[in-house]
Amino acid sequence: MAGAVVQRVVGLGRYLQDPCLVARFQQLCGVKGTFPRKSPGTEEPNGDFSRPGPGTTDPRLRKTETPPYDSLNGAAPESAPTDTHPDGPAAAGDSRGPKGRVKPLRKNSLTGDVGQEFIIENKFLFYLFTIGTELGNEMFFIVFFPFLMWNVDAYVSRQVILVWVWVLFFGQSTKDLVGWTRPASPPVVKVEVFYIFEYSMPSVHAMTGTSVPFCLFLLTYDRWEYPFLFGLSVAICWSFLVCISRIYMGMHSVLEVIMGFLYSLLILAAFLPVFDDIDTFYLSSRYAPLVILLLHIGLSLVAFSLDSWSTSRGDTAQALATGAGGALGCHLNHQLGLQNDPPLSSLPLKMPTIDSSLLGRSFLRLLVGVAVLLAVRAVMKAVAIPLACRMFGVPCDDVRKARQNPHVELTYRFLVYGTVAVCCACLVPLLFNHLNLS
Numbered sequence: 001m002a003g004a005v006v007q008r009v010v011g012l013g014r015y016l017q018d019p020c021l022v023a024r025f026q027q028l029c030g031v032k033g034t035f036p037r038k039s040p041g042t043e044e045p046n047g048d049f050s051r052p053g054p055g056t057t058d059p060r061l062r063k064t065e066t067p068p069y070d071s072l073n074g075a076a077p078e079s080a081p082t083d084t085h086p087d088g089p090a091a092a093g094d095s096r097g098p099k100g101r102v103k104p105l106r107k108n109s110l111t112g113d114v115g116q117e118f119i120i121e122n123k124f125l126f127y128l129f130t131i132g133t134e135l136g137n138e139m140f141f142i143v144f145f146p147f148l149m150w151n152v153d154a155y156v157s158r159q160v161i162l163v164w165v166w167v168l169f170f171g172q173s174t175k176d177l178v179g180w181t182r183p184a185s186p187p188v189v190k191v192e193v194f195y196i197f198e199y200s201m202p203s204v205h206a207m208t209g210t211s212v213p214f215c216l217f218l219l220t221y222d223r224w225e226y227p228f229l230f231g232l233s234v235a236i237c238w239s240f241l242v243c244i245s246r247i248y249m250g251m252h253s254v255l256e257v258i259m260g261f262l263y264s265l266l267i268l269a270a271f272l273p274v275f276d277d278i279d280t281f282y283l284s285s286r287y288a289p290l291v292i293l294l295l296h297i298g299l300s301l302v303a304f305s306l307d308s309w310s311t312s313r314g315d316t317a318q319a320l321a322t323g324a325g326g327a328l329g330c331h332l333n334h335q336l337g338l339q340n341d342p343p344l345s346s347l348p349l350k351m352p353t354i355d356s357s358l359l360g361r362s363f364l365r366l367l368v369g370v371a372v373l374l375a376v377r378a379v380m381k382a383v384a385i386p387l388a389c390r391m392f393g394v395p396c397d398d399v400r401k402a403r404q405n406p407h408v409e410l411t412y413r414f415l416v417y418g419t420v421a422v423c424c425a426c427l428v429p430l431l432f433n434h435l436n437l438s
Contacts, residue, residue, distance in 0.1 A: 016255035022247055023187035029129075029248055030122030033189040034101070104193045118189045125248070126191075132245030133192065135238065136205035138318070142377075145326075146369050146424050150432070151362045153349075155341045156219045158282075158330055159275050160212060165296075165323035167211045167267050171204035171260065172316040173303055178202075183253050192249040203252040204315075206260030209242025211268050218272065225348050282327045283334040292331075296324035297414070304406045313406070317413040325418035329425025338429060365437050369428045377420050384415040 120126045149157035180201035213235040246252040303316040388411035389396035432438045
């Protein structure tokens, strides 16, 4: 009996991991590939999702876009053009011919590959799921977390960032331990290629896209007055959009998205009981700065030791650096008496009246603050790589190669994003006070 149940679970897992399931969903949403025909001697992709054995080529670095046209993805005629756009990757939604040929939105961050052209037949879904996948990318969080801290609730922002950091660490580290590669292409169309050479189990986009909105909902429902169903609906829709977008983009199987969703809920449940204790320690303990630095740098070293270098190492270090900088900035705020949390007697907080004055000040704070953060990031990026290369004796003529050195990458991430986070939590609020924007 138990053996039969296990077999059914394994069979269900294999079905949900099948790349053809992803390809069918993409076809249903109007995404079709333009895979070139197989040349003699070209091997078929083996569709193996496990970690490669000793002596084999890292599957993250193999080229998967060379097999023949596949009818599941809308086989193009033999004369269909498959060359690269002469002006580089087409912008999102740029049409080339009646069926809207486009290329992936961004280059692969590891190799610089621009990906293969594909056909979009439903532009609404393309834009919708592009927005969904961006909800898990760097540029969204560099705007969203500051907005939450400056305009909504600093207490909530600190705890959401804490969850985000731990979810990214556990998610990326689990990817390296499991070692499954992305869904095979073909049959899957790679609508996104930026993260294509990272491992894929579980989906970290699904994890952040679930943990952040549900953490927001759980933290704010008893703290702010608003309808329960409204908050729950926003969290569900946000999570659903991010999760489905990863299947649409061809980056994850259905199983990987489901596991990412469940994994993030498990981490969130583990952290909820200790949120306040961690926050109080970070703000008020004299040992907090030392503990924060040692913990975040130590976890970054652990992440870099799990596997060979890839973009996931940098993403993990970036999240840990951001968490460390934000915690240090909030500790400094608390010591200086800046941005004090409202007293418990004032809870629950009432939603303010949304008028032109409130919107104008909020928009101005966001505009000024994000401009400062982007300027700080640009300056620190220009300084951090040469400095790190000089510190560790690494040639810096090829930046991409230099950053594959773990010491250079860790130093770069902590200098750049740790500084940006400190500015976000402490220096920008001081600027708001000076400009009378608080």
